[in-house]
Structures are given as structure tokens and as C-alpha cells.
Amino acid sequence: MSKSITAEDLNVYYGDFRAVADVNIEIAPRSVTAFIGPSGCGKTTFLRSLNRMHEEVPGARVKGDLYLDDDNIYAPGVDPVTVRSMVGMVFQRPNPFPTMSVRENVLAGHKLNGTRMSKSEADDIVEKALRGANLFNEVKDRMDRPGSGLSGGQQQRLCIARTVAVEPDVILMDEPCSALDPISTLAIEDLIADLKEDYTVVIVTHNMQQAARVSEKTAFFNIAGVGEPGKMVEYDQTSVIFNNPSNEQTERYVAGKFG
Amino acid sequence: MNSTRTAPERPRGLTVKNGAAGDKVFSGLTLAAGVTILVVLAFVAIFLTIESLPALSPSLFSDQDSIDSADSFWDYVWPLMAGTVMASAIAILLATPVAIGIGLYISHYAPRRIATPVGYVIDLLAAIPSVVYGAWGMTFLAPLLVPIYQWLNTYLGWIPLFAEAEGASVTSTGRTLLTASIVLAVMVLPIATSLCREIFLQTPKLHQEAAQALGATRWEMIKMTVFPFARAGIVSAVMLALGRALGETMAVTMVLSPGVFSLSLITSGRNGTIPAEIALNFPEAFGMRQAELIAAGLMLFIITLLVNMTARWIVSRHKEFSGAN
Numbered sequence: 001m002s003k004s005i006t007a008e009d010l011n012v013y014y015g016d017f018r019a020v021a022d023v024n025i026e027i028a029p030r031s032v033t034a035f036i037g038p039s040g041c042g043k044t045t046f047l048r049s050l051n052r053m054h055e056e057v058p059g060a061r062v063k064g065d066l067y068l069d070d071d072n073i074y075a076p077g078v079d080p081v082t083v084r085s086m087v088g089m090v091f092q093r094p095n096p097f098p099t100m101s102v103r104e105n106v107l108a109g110h111k112l113n114g115t116r117m118s119k120s121e122a123d124d125i126v127e128k129a130l131r132g133a134n135l136f137n138e139v140k141d142r143m144d145r146p147g148s149g150l151s152g153g154q155q156q157r158l159c160i161a162r163t164v165a166v167e168p169d170v171i172l173m174d175e176p177c178s179a180l181d182p183i184s185t186l187a188i189e190d191l192i193a194d195l196k197e198d199y200t201v202v203i204v205t206h207n208m209q210q211a212a213r214v215s216e217k218t219a220f221f222n223i224a225g226v227g228e229p230g231k232m233v234e235y236d237q238t239s240v241i242f243n244n245p246s247n248e249q250t251e252r253y254v255a256g257k258f259g
Numbered sequence: 260m261n262s263t264r265t266a267p268e269r270p271r272g273l274t275v276k277n278g279a280a281g282d283k284v285f286s287g288l289t290l291a292a293g294v295t296i297l298v299v300l301a302f303v304a305i306f307l308t309i310e311s312l313p314a315l316s317p318s319l320f321s322d323q324d325s326i327d328s329a330d331s332f333w334d335y336v337w338p339l340m341a342g343t344v345m346a347s348a349i350a351i352l353l354a355t356p357v358a359i360g361i362g363l364y365i366s367h368y369a370p371r372r373i374a375t376p377v378g379y380v381i382d383l384l385a386a387i388p389s390v391v392y393g394a395w396g397m398t399f400l401a402p403l404l405v406p407i408y409q410w411l412n413t414y415l416g417w418i419p420l421f422a423e424a425e426g427a428s429v430t431s432t433g434r435t436l437l438t439a440s441i442v443l444a445v446m447v448l449p450i451a452t453s454l455c456r457e458i459f460l461q462t463p464k465l466h467q468e469a470a471q472a473l474g475a476t477r478w479e480m481i482k483m484t485v486f487p488f489a490r491a492g493i494v495s496a497v498m499l500a501l502g503r504a505l506g507e508t509m510a511v512t513m514v515l516s517p518g519v520f521s522l523s524l525i526t527s528g529r530n531g532t533i534p535a536e537i538a539l540n541f542p543e544a545f546g547m548r549q550a551e552l553i554a555a556g557l558m559l560f561i562i563t564l565l566v567n568m569t570a571r572w573i574v575s576r577h578k579e580f581s582g583a584n
């Protein structure tokens with residue numbers, strides 16, 4: 001559980017368009033890393049290349065290497081399906097499966113893996129995952145109701161529970177709070193602090209206070225202009241990025257001068 | 260100049276909203292359309308019923324004691340109803356898996372440069388008139404199927420469907436109920452496929468990605484998100500196709516050589532369907548015979564109505580988990 005992530009000269013292309021260029025980054029296990037930067041600078045694209053989700057876009061491809069601990073997920077013969085079962089993802093908009101109950105949603109990953117288990121084992125997994133997502137008390141009386149009947153914030157935590165239920169090594173989150181109200185956002189931020197005890201967490205956020213609150217290290221991405229590839233400009237301790245950045249672009253961005 | 264510029268007019272009260280008139284007109288139009296459909300349907304039903312009365316109850320509504328073609332109307336109509344339902348059910352059984360398969364291939368497997376032309380070709384198939392399907396079934400498909408029917412009879416003859424009908428042997432022309440069903444299946448395939456494809460394409464990307472991010476293969480993702488999402492739509496597609504198969508006249512009339520009811524699907528001179536029966540006999544029918552045929556039409560109307568109500572019921576049963584909320 002919990003692996004380090006190392007990108008070496010990672011480039012992501014949509015067809016001929018290079019969206020992300022030459023990223024080199026090392027992310028420690030059991031940590032929270034935030035990706036910040038203006039819209040369109042490739043944060044989502046890079047994040048999705050960490051579990052090969054970008055491959056679902058026709059024509060999207062990667063050049064470069066990406067290691068989970070010592071395993072290159074872009075080595076020939078690696079199955080993206082396996083990568084994704086090790087690297088979970090939480091999306092911008094809560095997306096519990098609408099045709100499944102709360103309980104079924106949490107167990108969805110286990111169902112995929114074909115894990116045979118008794119009802120009580122399943123109950124344990126559900127309870128553990130829901131507690132891990134700070135959701136258990138709120139939904140314990142509605143386990144068999146549709147997951148899509150919960151509030152937005154609860155749905156997002158259900159998605160996190162669904163992700164942690166299969167005990168991945170890494171959890172990726174793409175602006176997980178941007179569709180939520182401030183209270184739900186705080187609940188998720190608390191949760192992220194807990195998650196890093198067990199997982200490597202990478203979170204894309206538009207909210208700089210949020211990055212400052214939840215992350216230990218922050219990477220700032222930027223683009224030179226339209227049609228130019230996004231690049232990682234600076235990567236450092238979060239406190240350094242926000243208080244004493246070494247790059248002028250970073251400084252302007254965190255000071256709110258653009259983006 | 261500035262002084263002459265007028266401020267944009269503001270709505271004066273809270274009750275009158277811009278566009279409220281448009282809303283009223285539109286809702287009026289939709290209401291009118293809905294009512295018109297119901298009225299037309301009611302008239303059809305009333306017409307069918309009134310014209311059927313002599314056949315349904317000869318002693319009350321005609322000067323005959325019984326109908327022309329049989330002792331009672333039920334004796335006359337049940338084999339036709341059974342034939343109609345059987346032919347359509349087999350057609351749907353054959354067409355549905357194929358439609359789902361092709362729809363899924365186009366929506367989720369084929370690269371776009373293949374998916375688009377295949378989609379067009381399927382839509383084109385829907386535009387072919389049914390006489391053409393009938394002629395194709397009669398002259399091309401039927402003879403081709405004869406050896407297959409003989410094989411079915413030899414090896415699966417213990418199943419009543421593939422046994423010989425009483426007093427007849429396996430078809431030598433291929434013009435049997437099963438051939439008619441296959442032609443019907445081909446005819447309803449385009450509409451069923453188009454609908455399935457549309458429904459599959461509407462599965463939210465959001466949920467498909469959720470499944471994939473959990474480590475689902477493409478097929479697992481489809482089972483987990485596309486099929487549950489599409490269930491109601493598939494039922495509707497199948498029912499639409501079934502409606503078309505139930506009412507299909509030309510193709511069956513041309514392909515099938517009709518006769519008395521039999522479970523055997525591979526014997527000529529057996530079975531018939533209501534639409535084909537009407538088409539074959541209506542031009543020369545008058546009086547009681549005409550009432551019989553119209554009453555048979557009424558039965559078809561009722562079958563179709565029941566099919567649609569069942570479909571609605573199936574669709575509504577899972578509403579809460581449908582993703583519509």
C-alpha cells in the first residue's frame with residue numbers, strides 16, 4: 001500500500017497537440033501533493049496520465065516514463081486496467097453509479113475483481129470504507145437506497161469510499177470540491193488529511209487556500225500561451241510555494257496576479 | 260445622446276414573466292396534440308369494436324347463429340393470435356441480441372471512421388419498403404433455409420418446434436413461420452439497432468469513467484454502467500420493434516404459406532398471422548366474413564396495447580435506480 005510516484009520526461013499528447021511537456025516530478029508515499037495552475041495548463045491531463053485514464057480519449061498518448069515505486073506503468077505489456085486498480089481516481093463531479101445502492105457503490109470495485117466474500121465480510125468492507133470516508137454515520141440507515149439520492153458532498157465522499165474500498169496505492173483527485181458547498185468542502189479536506197496516513201494523495205485544485213490547507217508539497221503548472229504545452233514550473237514544499245517561491249511566474253500566480 | 264437613451268424595460272410585477280405567453284401557447288399545443296392522439300385512438304377502437312360485434316356475438320348482432328369460418332369466433336381467432344405472437348416473439352428473440360451487439364459495437368468498440376458508416380447503412384436498411392423484404396424472404400431466403408430446417412428436424416426433432424406437423428412433412432419450399440420470423444427479425448433490426456446505439460451513446464461519460472477508474476475492463480464497464488443505464492431504453496426499443504413485427508403485413512403475407520395452427524415452425528401450410536390473414540382475405544370479404552376480419556384486427560389492437568402496457572410497467576419498476584434523478 002501507498003507507493004511513490006516518479007515521472008521522467010513525461011509528455012502527453014492529444015493527437016499532434018502536446019498538452020503537457022517534459023514533466024519530472026517525484027511524489028513521496030503517504031503524502032498529499034497539490035497541483036495548481038491556470039485553466040488549460042494541463043493539470044487534469046497530467047493527473048489522468050498517472051493512471052492511464054487519458055487513454056480513453058481517442059488519440060491521446062504519452063511519451064516518457066512513469067514509475068509507481070519501481071514499476072514503469074508505461075512499460076510494454078502493462079495493462080492499464082491493472083494500473084487503474086492500483087491508482088484510484090475521484091472526479092470533479094460526484095459520480096456514484098446511479099443504478100446502484102450506497103452499499104453496492106462501495107462494493108463495486110470488489111465486484112469487478114470478482115472477490116468472493118460472505119455477507120458479513122462485505123458488511124465489514126462497506127463499513128470500513130464508509131468510515132474511512134467519514135460517511136458511515138450519515139448513511140448507515142440508507143445502505144440500500146440509491147447512491148444518487150445523497151447530497152452532493154455525501155455523493156463525493158461515497159465516491160471516495162468506493163475508491164478506498166479496494167485499497168489502492170494512490171488516490172488521484174481532480175478538483176474534488178469544485179462542485180460542493182463550503183461545509184462539504186471542509187468535510188472532504190478533513191478526509192484528505194486522514195487519507196494520507198494510508199495513501200499517496202494527489203489533488204488538483206483551483207482553490208489556493210485549499211492547496212495550502214491540505215498539501216505538503218505543491219506543483220505549479222503554467223502555459224506560455226494558447227497552443228503551447230503546459231509545463232510544471234515549480235515544485236516544492238507548499239509553504240515555500242506560497243510564501244517564498246523561487247520562480248517569478250509562481251509568485252505572480254499565488255499572489256493572484258493572473259489565472 | 261445619453262439623455263435620450265431609455266433604460267431597458269423591466270418586468271413590472273412578480274407574476275408576469277417575459278415569455279409566459281410563449282409558455283402558455285406551447286403547453287396548449289402539446290395538450291392539443293396529446294388529446295388529438297387519444298381521440299383518434301378512441302375512434303379507431305370504437306370503430307373496430309362496432310364493426311366486430313357481429314363476429315363477436317353473432318346471435319345478438321347478426322341474423323346468423325355463428326360466424327362463417329368456424330363454430331365460434333374464438334375457435335377462428337386463437338390460432339391466428341397464437342401465430343402472430345409466435346412469429347413476432349421469435350423475431351424479437353432473434354433480433355434483440357443482434358441489435359444490442361451491433362449497437363454496442365458502433366457505440367463503444369468501433370473506431371469512429373468505421374462506426375459512422377456502419378450507422379448510416381443500418382439507418383438505410385430501415386428505409387427499405389417491406390414488400391422488398393417479403394420478396395427477398397420468399398425467393399431468396401426461403402429456399403436457402405430448407406436444408407437447415409431438414410437438419411434441425413433430424414437432430415432437434417424431439418423439440419416440438421422442430422418436429423413435423425401432423426399430416427405433413429418438413430417444408431420443401433422453406434415458406435414457414437420460422438422463415439417469416441427471420442424476415443421479420445431482419446426488418447426490425449435497423450430500428451432496434453438505431454435505438455440501442457442512441458441509448459448506449461447517452462450513457463454519461465462520468466459514470467463510464469468511474470467504472471474504468473476502478474479498474475474495469477471495457478466489457479466490465481459496459482456491464483456496470485451502460486447496460487443498467489440503458490435497460491429502460493432497450494425495453495422500449497424492443498417493444499417498438501415488437502409493435503412493428505406484430506403489425507407487419509406484406510412480408511409475412513408473401514413469405515408464409517398459411518394454414519392451421521401448429522407448434523411446428525418448419526412445416527409449410529401451417530400457421531398464420533392476423534395481419535396476413537386480413538390482407539389476404541379482406542378484398543373479397545363482406546358481411547360476416549368482414550366482421551370476422553375486423554374483429555381479428557381488434558384482437559391485434561388489444562395485443563399491441565397489452566405489450567405496450569407491459570413495457571411501461573417494466574420501465575417504471577426500476578425508476579428509482581435509473582439515474583433519472
Ligand SMILES: Nc1ncnc2c1ncn2[C@@H]1O[C@H](COP(=O)(O)OP(=O)(O)O)[C@@H](O)[C@H]1O
Nearest residue numbers: 014019038039040041042043044045046057230
Ligand atoms: N479530450 C481532449 N482532447 C483534446 N484536447 C484536450 C482534451 N482535454 C484537454 N485538452 C487540451 O489539453 C490542454 C490541457 O487541458 P486540461 O488538462 O484540461 O487543463 P486543466 O485541467 O489544467 O484546466 C488544454 O489546451 C485542452 O484544450
Ligand SMILES: [Mg+2]
Nearest residue numbers: 043044045174
Ligand atoms: Mg482540469
